[in-house]
Amino acid sequence: MVGTSKRLPAIQRLVEIKTVAEQLHFKISTLLLHGGKVGEAVTWFRQHNGSYRRLVGTPEAVFLHWEWMSRQFLVFGELLDKSSAAITNISSLALGTADKPLSEWESRPAYYYQLAAHYLKEKRACLELALSMSETGNEMDNGAESVVPSAYVGQFARLLEQGDEFAMQSLTDEEYIRFAVVEGKRFQDSYEIIALLKKSYESYSNLKVQRMGSFCGFQIGKEYYMAGEFNNAKQLFDDIASLYRREGWVTLLWEVLGYLRECARKYGTVKELIEYSLEMAALPVSSGTDTQMKYRENGPAGPASLARREEIHKDVFGLVIGESGLSSVERNDDLKITLDNPLHLEIDLVSPLRLVLLASVAFHEQKIKPSAPTLITLSLLSQLPLTVEIDQLEVQFNQSNCNFIIMNAQRPPLAATADDKQGHRVESSSSLTLSTNKWLRLTYDVKSDQSGKLECTSVIAKMGPHFTICCRAESPASMEDLPLFKFEDRVETSPTKDPALAFTGQKAIQIEEPDPQVDLNLGASGPALVGERFIVPVTVSSVGHAVYSGELKINLVDVRGGSLFSPRETEAYSLDSHHVELVGISVPEGKDETQLDTDEINKIQKSFGLFSVPFLKCGESWSCKLEIKWHRPKPVMLYVSLGYSPYSFESTAQKVNVHKSLQIEGKTAIVISHRFMLPFRQDPLLLSRIKAVADSDLPASLPRNETCILLVSAKNSAEVPLKLLGMTLQEDNEDTGRPCSVRHEGEDLLEPALLVPGEEFKKIFTVISEDDSSKLTIGTACVTWTRDSGSKAASVLTKQTLPDVNVESPPLVVSLDCPPYAILGDPFTYLVKIRNQTQLLQEVKFSLADAQSFVLSGSHNDTVFVLPKSEHILSYKLVPLASGVQQMPRFTVTAVRYSAGFQPSIAAYTIFIFPSKPHFKGAAVGTGG
């Protein structure tokens, strides 16, 4: 492609060649990209770039080459930018060839913009050089004005005006260079570079490629800095610095901070200048491996070295202490820290200045009594390269009366301390010198009268008359590593001498309440019984403190955890969903105003109560009674706590709390049970019993129109004797009328029956079902009882609903009839009566087994038919052969229609045989069954 034309001098010929190549390249690239062949276009560009980048040309025209290069990248970047809008997914395209793969970056416009900016920078540097060389020949500038592009692409010629005619005159290389330099001067390369880099920066930020973006940002910042736009530069540098801080790139951070520092200096902001300077001075640059780093383009930071850090350190402290003022460039006034312009730096937990000063505060104990002294260790660490002398340290707590000041004994006291820090404790320390990476440990004692949390909030170091650093206190236990230094291979020391304290030390301490001097007594005895209002006397007696605005909090808590309320049973027992509830609090005599409170408690919560205690003087006592009712047998913890203030009625006054707890068992006092009994030796056939034998849960069945006996018994299951006051059977619903008659056998108790633990009280009721209904509601058994304790305790009513019973008419009734006793050798009659109560003929099979002790006459086996509504009687004669309790012959009846067999119980067969006829004296006994 390099042509053989000999018409043009060397420089101009190169320019022409490149211009032509550029045109061709532009067209090819446009076509390729238009066809969506990004990969090919990139490969083509690479080839184009490779062919021409070496063609630098003569030294005086180098800037032309760089300008051309920059343009190539810019143009290709823009072409790519436009086409990539159409091609969404570049990365999916197969890029490059196997031996020379293309990286994905090469298909991104940002990459080209960045390089365009880079070459433009080269151009600027070369142009400046060319300008400085051509400065001597300034007078020749006038000749350049008439140079114009000639008819051919890439050629320039001098336009000569000769009257009306124009003539083109070819240029010499010297003339052309002069023309190019003059042209070049007209452009402001800086802004061009910034624009290119900005495009790249934005593109990278959109792609979330932050490191490359930061690099572009850094370059933009540098351009701004050089252009004197410090505000823009500072913003960019601040962003970048945070990334480098986070990732620990110290050398890069150093460079950025150098720029920031200069920006602050030029801008005249003292605070920032000092912050950046301190951070630089504290950076871990000396220990890097690349220590021999030399910079070609040294930024304002200077070389990253220990010596430079020390220099910066001295500068800063010179300024801070007021020995020297740094002159600002932008403004004429010197940067100085004076009384009118004091400087206060804040260092919090995320500040980069933690490197400069780190304050770790640890209390030696976790809990103390009020007014008891405890030790606090204050440890300060600095990474500044030189030692720092602190004039005064102020330690601040959340309870400001604990604040104290540590003076440096070697320094004269500062005048400013006297006025504003009045009343604070002043300690003095022989030395407050911070050396590099060495903890300064100071231990003092602290005491506080106020209970609660005592926390060290901050440590303020004063250096020089008007400079303070406020450093947030950190607990050694939860202290984070120093940023940047955590990657350094350095000796790590713990902030406190005691390693245990360094692991567990906290900057906060709990100050306990003062010891209560009031006794709280819960005087409950023994277990509570279900149903009664159990009384727990509470006594508050003062033994040292007066009780102001005392408050009694009562809490009932299930022993097994959880509440006393079980949601599962809510529906069934909606009225008393709490198994144990606080019923009331009563004050013995004449303090009625408190009764209002108790009503409120019942409404609010059943397991919680709040009660105010009247004012008590020292030595007085007061008592009240808690009434607690158990609905279920359940152990319960009763927590009672008294909160009071020992000195005054003020609500803000400090409260002292006394806690007491008591576990109370709730027990069932009376267990009610019942059973039904039918008349002796008379057994009705109840059809419901034969059907379901397995299911024992079936309600009891009673024969209709028969007299049954209901036996209700109440057993004392408590551990104390009880007095039973009465037992009744109540109807549940009186309006419907009772389908049966229940009669009491005997009257109500005339005087209470004493039940010792385990004893049972029984009462007999007669039940006759009269109605045709199949269900019979017996009612509720009610037992009234009280504790057998001399006092007049209120009686308690224990109720238990008796289950309903079924009533049915039996088709057959079998009854045995025999005398109550027999005499040896004396025959007696044994009758089996089978009564048919139906309208049907009943076929009944019966059998009688022989018995050892009896001789028997009558049929053993047979089938009989019992007529409707009549009775069949089987009659046997028995002669007893042995005396004593004997079993009569066993008798079995089978009703064929119901396929139901019947065998009377053993008790029904048993009879007592006297050896001879007994002679009973006095009243006749035992004539009944």
Add this chain to the structure above:
Amino acid sequence: MIVCVAVVGHQNNPLYIQSFTEADDALKLHHIVHCSLDVIDERVNNPKKSGPTLNETFLGLLYPTENYKVYGYLTNTKVKFIVVTTDLDVRDADVRNFFRKFHVAYVDAVSNPFHVPGKKITSRTFAERVSTIVKSFGLSSAG
């Protein structure tokens, strides 16, 4: 010629960075190494793109700058090695070989019981070994 080698830790913090140039452009090299972390991040997060290099420690050419080529390597413990060369025509095999040797040196260095994992590598022996490997890389590619 290799102009810069770097070991970068988990938090993308430099553990070891050394440049081997006579020219004073160390800062620029630091920037290049730092920027190449973006490429590694992308490669690691989107392994689909790199296709056959899945599960491979050698990440290949990361990105070309105007004068340099940057290669990357990711160890099993997610420590990154980055090499910047000025040779524009480098065989992958050479770079792989270099990284293998470098990895061995790194493993030896961090196996030192006095080395705290995650901290910068300050071992002088390691530095010497690295410079030997760097020099031998130049020779092997020339020969």
